[in-house]
Amino acid sequence: KAGVTQTPRYLIKTRGQQVTLSCSPISGHRSVSWYQQTPGQGLQFLFEYFSETQRNKGNFPGRFSGRQFSNSRSEMNVSTLELGDSALYLCASARFSTDTQYFGPGTRLTVL
Amino acid sequence: AQKITQTQPGMFVQEKEAVTLDCTYDTSDPSYGLFWYKQPSSGEMIFLIYQGSYDQQNATEGRYSLNFQKARKSANLVISASQLGDSAMYFCAMREGYSGGSNYKLTFGKGTLLTVNP
Numbered sequence: 371k372a373g374v375t376q377t378p379r380y381l382i383k384t385r386g387q388q389v390t391l392s393c394s395p396i397s398g399h400r401s402v403s404w405y406q407q408t409p410g411q412g413l414q415f416l417f418e419y420f421s422e423t424q425r426n427k428g429n430f431p432g433r434f435s436g437r438q439f440s441n442s443r444s445e446m447n448v449s450t451l452e453l454g455d456s457a458l459y460l461c462a463s464a465r466f467s468t469d470t471q472y473f474g475p476g477t478r479l480t481v482l
Numbered sequence: 483a484q485k486i487t488q489t490q491p492g493m494f495v496q497e498k499e500a501v502t503l504d505c506t507y508d509t510s511d512p513s514y515g516l517f518w519y520k521q522p523s524s525g526e527m528i529f530l531i532y533q534g535s536y537d538q539q540n541a542t543e544g545r546y547s548l549n550f551q552k553a554r555k556s557a558n559l560v561i562s563a564s565q566l567g568d569s570a571m572y573f574c575a576m577r578e579g580y581s582g583g584s585n586y587k588l589t590f591g592k593g594t595l596l597t598v599n600p
Contacts, residue, residue, distance in 0.1 A: 403587065413573065413590035426586055458525055467586040468577070470517070473527035 371397060374463050374474035382480045388449040391477045395442050395463030402444040403471060404436060407458040416459075419444055420467050448479075456481045485509065486574050486591035493596050495564045502549070503559040503594045505574030514578045516557040517588065518548065521571040530572075533557055564598045571595050 375394045383389050395402050404416040415428040419438035436446040442463070448455055458478050462471035487506045495501040507516065518530040533541045533548045541548040549558040561568055572595075575588040 401586070405588075405590075412592050413575075413588075415587040415589070418586050428587065460525075460527060462527070462588075468515075470529055470532055471588060472529055473519070475524065475526040478525070 374461055374472055376459075376461050376474040376477050378477060379475065380478050380480075382482065383451050384482050385451055385453060387451050388447060389451060389479060390445055390447045391459055391461075391479075393444045393446075393461030393463075393474060395444070395461075396472060399463035399465050399472075400442050401464040401467045401469070401471075402438055402442060403462045403464075404444070404446050405460045405462065406430075407460060407476075408456070413460075416446065418467065425467060451481045453481050455479065484591075485589045486576055488574055488591035488594050490594045491592070493594055495561075495596065495598055497566060497598055497600050498563055500560060500562045501564055501596065503561070503572050503574075503596065505557045505559065505591060507555050507557060507574075507576050509555075509576065509578050511578040514576055516548070516550070517575040517577070518546070518557075518559045519573045519575060520568075521573060521593070523570070527573070531559065561596075566598050566600060569596060569598045 377392045401420045403418040407413045418426045422438045433449045438444045458476045460476045462473045464471045485508050514535045516533045520528045531541050531543045531546045533550045540550050545562045547560045571593045573593045574591045
């Protein structure tokens with residue numbers, strides 16, 4: 371069974387731009403979560419989607435948003451990029467919200 | 483207060499030896515889950531092992547075992563017979579609200595960088 375896939379793997383943007391990251395979960399998984407990983411803050415939870423509904427949201431500004439489609443694929447969007455948004459963005463999928471989360475390879479975003 | 487504490491920023495172990503990575507947690511929720519993930523330099527987080535708060539026995543998965551001491555709120559990862567490929571960052575994580583609450587997120591510790599020497 372294929373694992374979680376994330377596209378693109380690497381991204382370079384400039385301040386003020388916006389970016390969209392994509393995540394395709396493991397087949398049959400309906401829960402998708404997003405995390406931000408930085409050297410200073412470590413791994414921080416962004417949000418979780420289940421059956422196209424956002425069920426939980428972390429402590430991030432409104433510039434960070436996401437959505438989930440009917441096929442469980444998910445996207446996250448960051449608008450008005452700041453230097454501090456440079457990070458590894460990890461997506462994780464699970465069969466349901468309380469099940470083990472399996473992570474994708476991440477998207478490394480660099481904001482210049 | 484930190485919910486997950488990993489006190490060892492870095493650990494060294496000789497190949498074929500066993501190593502214990504420490505993790506303590508803080509929660510008032512009676513139902514929770516504890517996880518260990520491995521993150522090689524490539525960045526992908528690899529699930530290793532899970533322990534539920536109501537599980538009576540310590541979890542084991544191949545060379546990985548979890549030393550769960552509920553009263554002490556610790557969930558240490560034991561890797562037996564270390565291999566060079568075990569060199570990576572290891573994260574302990576907790577999920578609260580397992581009993582049906584709305585909090586399904588994982589809270590991670592800062593991680594321990596394990597280096598296996600030949």
